[in-house]
Amino acid sequence: MRIEWSHIRKCYEISDARTRPARNQMKNIGLLDFSASVSEGITVVLGPRGAGKSTLLRVTATVMVPDDGNVLYQLTDKEMVEWSRGCLMASGISSVSPLKQIISYIPHAKQLDNDMTVEQSLILQARSKRVLRSRKRAMELLTRWGLAGVRHTPLYQLRGGALKRFLLAHGLIGKPRIWILDEPTEGLDPLGRALLWQELRHPSKDRITLIATERDMALAELADQLILMECGQCRRHGKRKWLTAGVKEGTVSAWYRTMQTFSYQQER
Numbered sequence: 359m360r361i362e363w364s365h366i367r368k369c370y371e372i373s374d375a376r377t378r379p380a381r382n383q384m385k386n387i388g389l390l391d392f393s394a395s396v397s398e399g400i401t402v403v404l405g406p407r408g409a410g411k412s413t414l415l416r417v418t419a420t421v422m423v424p425d426d427g428n429v430l431y432q433l434t435d436k437e438m439v440e441w442s443r444g445c446l447m448a449s450g451i452s453s454v455s456p457l458k459q460i461i462s463y464i465p466h467a468k469q470l471d472n473d474m475t476v477e478q479s480l481i482l483q484a485r486s487k488r489v490l491r492s493r494k495r496a497m498e499l500l501t502r503w504g505l506a507g508v509r510h511t512p513l514y515q516l517r518g519g520a521l522k523r524f525l526l527a528h529g530l531i532g533k534p535r536i537w538i539l540d541e542p543t544e545g546l547d548p549l550g551r552a553l554l555w556q557e558l559r560h561p562s563k564d565r566i567t568l569i570a571t572e573r574d575m576a577l578a579e580l581a582d583q584l585i586l587m588e589c590g591q592c593r594r595h596g597k598r599k600w601l602t603a604g605v606k607e608g609t610v611s612a613w614y615r616t617m618q619t620f621s622y623q624q625e626r
């Protein structure tokens with residue numbers, strides 16, 4: 359399996375009338391001519407705030423349409439799916455329906471606006487992903503991710519570590535082949551961190567895991583591949599071992615420091 363991004367551009371229109379000049383509508387650049395590719399394994403996307411990491415994840419998860427360029431998903435030797443504005447206009451959203459079943463996207467959420475309980479939501483998700491024995495699978499995940507104590511809690515009341523663990527369990531329920539995580543360790547408690555590490559160290563064989571993080575270098579050390587972003591573009595990408603071989607310490611953190619033209623350290 360492989361994902362290939364070609365010349366992706368994504369701009370956001372600035373909606374705040376106070377910051378918008380009267381005639382020229384201003385745009386924020388999310389992605390600018392972004393090209394790269396990844397194969398099975400864990401890919402960690404690094405970059406400073408505003409580099410475009412979340413935008414890349416949203417486009418790849420097909421929750422956002424790129425303005426230009428395309429994403430190709432090589433699912434098997436014979437099956438390839440394209441995601442682009444052109445494809446969407448020509449064939450509608452059904453053109454990416456094979457992806458909807460296999461992608462799980464976990465956004466960077468601080469709170470959920472939903473009064474369903476944890477248990478109900480996991481069962482519903484298992485059913486929507488057409489998991490066999492969906493209730494059993496939901497209970498399995500509920501227990502494994504330490505959610506039994508909050509099973510009857512409405513989602514809007516979940517906070518901190520429990521919320522993060524719920525999101526991870528929810529995302530894994532359908533055994534996704536493409537697992538996309540935006541800042542998964544932010545707000546995660548030690549139990550969740552240990553469970554996430556376990557999951558990342560023993561992944562399904564045929565899975566692409568795409569993780570964005572701004573500063574969790576311990577997470578980045580688990581990567582098979584790295585993408586370094588800056589100003590909406592891909593500045594470097596490749597195998598972690600090759601990229602870090604050039605620095606004395608041989609770690610992602612040391613490599614990342616040598617790549618800084620942005621103020622990673624000064625921000626701290």
Ligand SMILES: Nc1ncnc2c1ncn2[C@@H]1O[C@H](COP(=O)(O)OP(=O)(O)OP(=O)(O)O)[C@@H](O)[C@H]1O
Binds near residue numbers: 386411413414
């Ligand atoms: N909804 C939005 N409306 C307007 N501009 C946006 C929106 N979302 C992102 N942007 C802008 O797009 C650029 C890239 O943002 P993005 O969130 O993708 O970067 P990031 O690397 O994930 O940073 P962060 O860690 O701060 O989320 C930034 O300039 C940001 O301000």
